[in-house]
Amino acid sequence: xxxxxxxxxxxxxxxxxxxxxxxxxxxxxxxxxxxxxxxxxxxxxxxxxxxxxxxxxxxxxxxxxxxxxxxxxxxxxxxxxxxxxxx
Amino acid sequence: xxxxxxxxxxxxxxxxxxxxxxxxxxxxxxxxxxxxxxxxxxxxxxxxxxxxxxxxxxxxxxxxxxxxxxxxxxxxxxxxxxxxxxxxxxxxxxxxxxxxxxxxxxxxxxxxxxxxxxxxxxxxxxxxxxxxxxxxxxxxxxxxxxxxxxxxxxxxxxxxxxxxxxxxxxxxxxxxxxxxxxxxxxxxxxxxxxxxxxxxxxxxxxxxxxxxxxxxxxxxxxxxxxxxxxxxxxxxxxxxxxxxxxxxxxxxxxxxxxxxxxxxxxxxxxxxxxxxxxxxxxxxxxxxxxxxxxxxxxxxxxxxxxxxxxxxxxxxxxxxxxxxxxxxxxxxxxxxxxxxxxxxxxxxxxxxxxxxxxxxxxxxxxxxxxxxxxxxxxxxxxxxxxxxxxxxxxxxxxxxxxxxxxxxxxxxxxxxxxxxxxxxxxxxxxxxxxxxxxxxxxxxxxxxxxxxxxxxxxxxxxxxxxxxxxxxxxxxxxxxxxxxxxxxxxxxxxxxxxxxxxxxxxxxxxxxxxxxxxxxxxxxxxxxxxxxxxxxxxxxxxxxxxxxxxxxxxxxxxxxxxxxxxxxxxxxxxxxxxxxxxxxxxxxxxxxxxxxxxxxxxxxxxxxxxxxxxxxxxxxxxxxxxxxxxxxxxxxxxxxxxxxxxxxxxxxxxxxxxxxxxxxxxxxxxxxxxxxxxxxxxxxxxx
Numbered sequence: 001x002x003x004x005x006x007x008x009x010x011x012x013x014x015x016x017x018x019x020x021x022x023x024x025x026x027x028x029x030x031x032x033x034x035x036x037x038x039x040x041x042x043x044x045x046x047x048x049x050x051x052x053x054x055x056x057x058x059x060x061x062x063x064x065x066x067x068x069x070x071x072x073x074x075x076x077x078x079x080x081x082x083x084x085x086x087x
Numbered sequence: 088x089x090x091x092x093x094x095x096x097x098x099x100x101x102x103x104x105x106x107x108x109x110x111x112x113x114x115x116x117x118x119x120x121x122x123x124x125x126x127x128x129x130x131x132x133x134x135x136x137x138x139x140x141x142x143x144x145x146x147x148x149x150x151x152x153x154x155x156x157x158x159x160x161x162x163x164x165x166x167x168x169x170x171x172x173x174x175x176x177x178x179x180x181x182x183x184x185x186x187x188x189x190x191x192x193x194x195x196x197x198x199x200x201x202x203x204x205x206x207x208x209x210x211x212x213x214x215x216x217x218x219x220x221x222x223x224x225x226x227x228x229x230x231x232x233x234x235x236x237x238x239x240x241x242x243x244x245x246x247x248x249x250x251x252x253x254x255x256x257x258x259x260x261x262x263x264x265x266x267x268x269x270x271x272x273x274x275x276x277x278x279x280x281x282x283x284x285x286x287x288x289x290x291x292x293x294x295x296x297x298x299x300x301x302x303x304x305x306x307x308x309x310x311x312x313x314x315x316x317x318x319x320x321x322x323x324x325x326x327x328x329x330x331x332x333x334x335x336x337x338x339x340x341x342x343x344x345x346x347x348x349x350x351x352x353x354x355x356x357x358x359x360x361x362x363x364x365x366x367x368x369x370x371x372x373x374x375x376x377x378x379x380x381x382x383x384x385x386x387x388x389x390x391x392x393x394x395x396x397x398x399x400x401x402x403x404x405x406x407x408x409x410x411x412x413x414x415x416x417x418x419x420x421x422x423x424x425x426x427x428x429x430x431x432x433x434x435x436x437x438x439x440x441x442x443x444x445x446x447x448x449x450x451x452x453x454x455x456x457x458x459x460x461x462x463x464x465x466x467x468x469x470x471x472x473x474x475x476x477x478x479x480x481x482x483x484x485x486x487x488x489x490x491x492x493x494x495x496x497x498x499x500x501x502x503x504x505x506x507x508x509x510x511x512x513x514x515x516x517x518x519x520x521x522x523x524x525x526x527x528x529x530x531x532x533x534x535x536x537x538x539x540x541x542x543x544x545x546x547x548x549x550x551x552x553x554x555x556x557x558x559x560x561x562x563x564x565x566x567x568x569x570x571x572x573x574x575x576x577x578x579x580x581x582x583x584x585x586x587x588x589x590x591x592x593x594x595x596x597x598x599x600x601x602x603x604x605x606x607x608x609x610x611x612x613x614x615x616x617x618x619x620x621x622x623x624x625x626x627x628x629x630x631x632x633x634x635x636x637x638x639x640x641x642x643x644x645x646x647x648x649x650x651x652x653x654x655x656x657x658x659x660x661x662x663x664x665x666x667x668x669x670x671x672x673x674x675x676x677x678x679x680x681x682x683x684x685x686x687x688x689x690x691x692x693x694x695x696x697x698x699x700x701x702x703x704x705x706x707x708x709x710x711x712x713x714x715x716x717x718x719x720x721x722x723x724x725x726x727x728x729x730x731x732x733x734x735x736x737x738x739x740x741x742x743x744x745x746x747x748x749x750x751x752x753x754x755x756x757x758x759x760x761x762x763x764x765x766x767x768x769x770x771x772x773x774x
Binding site for chain 2: 003007010011014018022030033034036037040047048050051058059060067077
C-alpha cells in the first residue's frame with residue numbers, strides 16, 4: 001500500500017474541515033455556555049438568548065455541523081477517488 | 088427480514104414500506120383503544136393492553152429476525168440503511184432517564200438542567216467527526232476489537248473489555264429500574280414482577296436475533312416513543328398558545344413564567360409558608376443535636392398541656408385535639424429521630440424560587456462561578472461520554488459503508504434532537520400550568536390530575552397545607568422529576584389512552600437502551616474474551632451460542648442487582664458517562680488521528696484515565712464514603728471525566744513518545760482506517 005500525494009491532500013482536507021467544525025462545536029458549547037448569564041440580556045424570538053442557546057440554539061447548530069461534515073466528506077471521497085463502490 | 092443479495096435501494100424501499108404500515112397499524116391501535124375508553128374500558132385494563140401488546144410486538148420482531156449467523160448476530164449483517172440506523176441509534180440512546188426524567192429535571196433545576204440537553208446531543212459531533220467513519224472502515228464487531236487491532240496485544244483488549252462491561256453494566260441497571268417502575272405503576276404489578284416481565288421482552292429480542300433483531304426492534308421502539316413524547320406536548324402548546332409548534336411557542340410562555348416567579352417570590356402568603364417550613368426544618372435540626380432531651384421535653388409539654396386544659400375545664404374539642412397530639416407523638420427516641428430527620432429535610436423547600444431561565448444562580452459570585460463550572464463540567468463529561476459509550480459506537484459498524492456511517496450519525500442526532508428539542512418546552516409549559524392552575528387553587532377543589540397523582544404516589548407529587556389557609560401556595564407543592572412527563576397528558580386534559588401511550592413510550596425507551604447495553608456486554612465477553620483470547624478456533628455457531636448464554640446470565644445478574652434498588656439513578660447514568668469518557672475516548676481518538684500512539688501509551692493511558700475518574704468518584708461521592716471537601720474546583724463527582732480524560736490523553740502522549748513507535752503493520756492499519764477505499768489495501772473487515 002503506497003499513499004500518493006493525492007491521498008495526503010485528501011487527509012489534509014479532512015483534517016481542515018474536522019478542525020473547523022470542531023472549533024465551531026467548541027465555541028457554541030463552551031464559550032457561549034460560559035457567557036450564558038451575560039447573553040441573557042439579549043432577547044431572541046421571545047427567549048433570553050443565553051437560555052435559548054443551551055435549550056435549542058446549540059442543538060440546531062450540532063445537527064447542521066454533522067450535516068455539513070457528511071455532505072462535504074462524501075463529496076471529497078468522490079473527488080479524490082477514495083469512495084467505496086456504488087450503492 | 089430480507090435476502091442478503093438484495094440491493095441497498097430495494098432493501099430501503101422494503102423497510103420503508105414495512106415501517107409505514109407499522110406506524111399506521113400503531114395509530115389504528117391507539118384509535119381503537121380511544122374508542123374502547125369511551126365505551127368504558129378500565130384504566131388498569133388499558134395499562135395491561137399497552138404492556139402486553141408492545142412487549143409482544145418487540146418479541147415478535149425478535150422471533151422474525153432470529154439468526155445464528157455471526158455477522159447478522161453481531162452487526163446486523165452490515166446492511167442497515169443510514170436513516171434506519173439513525174432511528175435505531177435514537178432509541179438505543181434515549182433511555183428512561185431521557186424520556187421520563189429529562190423534562191422533570193429541567194422543570195426542577197431550570198437552566199442548570201440544560202447541561203444534559205446540550206451534553207447528550209453535542210457528543211454526536213464528536214462521534215461524527217472523530218470516530219464513526221473510521222470505526223466503520225475498520226469494520227469488526229466490537230470496540231475492544233478496534234483497540235486490540237490498533238494497539239496490538241491482549242492487554243489493551245482486556246482493559247477495553249473491562250471498561251466496556253463496567254460502564255454498560257452501570258448503565259443497564261438504571262434502565263431495568265426504569266422498566267420495573269413503569270410496568271408496576273401502570274399495571275399495578277409488583278416492582279420485581281415488572282422487572283421480569285420487561286426483561287422477558289428484552290431477552291426474546293436480543294437472545295434470538297442479536298444485533299439484527301435489536302436493530303429492527305429499536306426502529307419500532309423509536310416510532311412509538313417519539314409519537315408518545317410529542318403528542319401531549321403539541322396538545323398542551325395548542326391549548327396555551329394556539330401554536331402547534333411548542334419549541335417556538337414556549338418563548339412567550341417562558342416570559343409569563345418569569346413574571347409569575349417574581350410575583351410569587353414576593354407574595355406574603357408564600358413568604359409565610361416558607362417561614363413555617365424553615366422554622367420546622369430548624370427545629371428538626373436542633374432536636375437532632377440532642378434527640379433524647381428533645382423527645383422527653385416534647386412528651387412532657389404535651390402531657391402538661393392536656394393536664395392544663397382539663398383542669399381549666401376547656402371545651403371538649405380542645406381536649407380531644409390535645410389527646411390526639413399525644414397519640415400521634417413518636418413512640419420512642421428512634422421514631423422521634425426519624426421524624427426530626429424528616430423535618431430537617433424540609434429545609435430546601437423554604438428556599439426562594441430559582442428563576443427558570445437564569446443561568447448559574449447563587450448567593451454570591453463564588454457560588455455562581457461554582458455553578459458555572461459544574462454546568463460546563465457536566466456538559467463536557469456527557470459529550471465525551473457519548474463519544475465513548477460502546478453500545479452507541481457499535482451501531483456504526485452496522486451500516487453498509489463509510490458513507491452511510493457518516494449520514495447515519497446525522498440521522499441519529501436528528502432523531503434524538505426531535506425529543507431533546509421538545510423537553511425544555513414541555514418543562515416550561517408544565518411550569519406555567521402549575522404556577523397558574525395549581526397555585527392559588529383551594530384544597531377542596533384541586534385540579535383532578537394533581538389530586539389523582541398525589542393519591543397514587545406521594546414521592547411524585549405531594550401537597551401539604553402548611554399554613555392551614557386552605558389555599559395552595561407554591562412552597563407547599565413537592566414534585567418528583569418523573570411526574571412532569573407522566574402527568575402531562577392529564578395536565579393537558581387528554582384522555583387516559585394518551586397516558587397509556589406515554590407509559591408505552593417510556594417502556595420503549597428503557598427496553599431499547601437495555602437491549603443495546605446487554606448485547607454490548609455479552610458480545611465483549613463472548614467475542615473479545617472467549618473467541619479472540621481463549622479459543623480462536625471456535626466455530627461461528629459456538630461463538631453465537633456462547634454469546635446467547637452469556638446474555639441470559641448477564642441479564643439475570645443485572646435484574647438481581649436492580650431489585651436491590653441501588654442508589655441514585657441519575658448518578659449511575661452520569662457515572663457511566665464519566666467512566667466511558669475517561670477509559671475509551673483518548674485511546675480511540677488518538678488511535679485514529681495520531682499514528683505514533685502505541686501499545687504502552689494506550690495501556691497506561693486507559694488505566695490512568697479510568698483510574699483517575701474512579702478515584703475521584705470514590706473520594707467525593709458519599710455512597711462510597713467520600714466527602715465533598717475532597718472535590719477539586721468544587722466539581723461534583725458526576726463530572727469525574729473532567730480529570731480522567733485529560734489524564735488519559737497526556738499519559739498516552741507521553742508514554743508513547745518514551746517507548747518505540749508502532750510497527751509498520753500497525754501504521755498501515757491506521758492509514759487503512761483513514762480512507763474509505765484504498766487501492767491495494769489490507770482488509771480488516773470480517774463478514
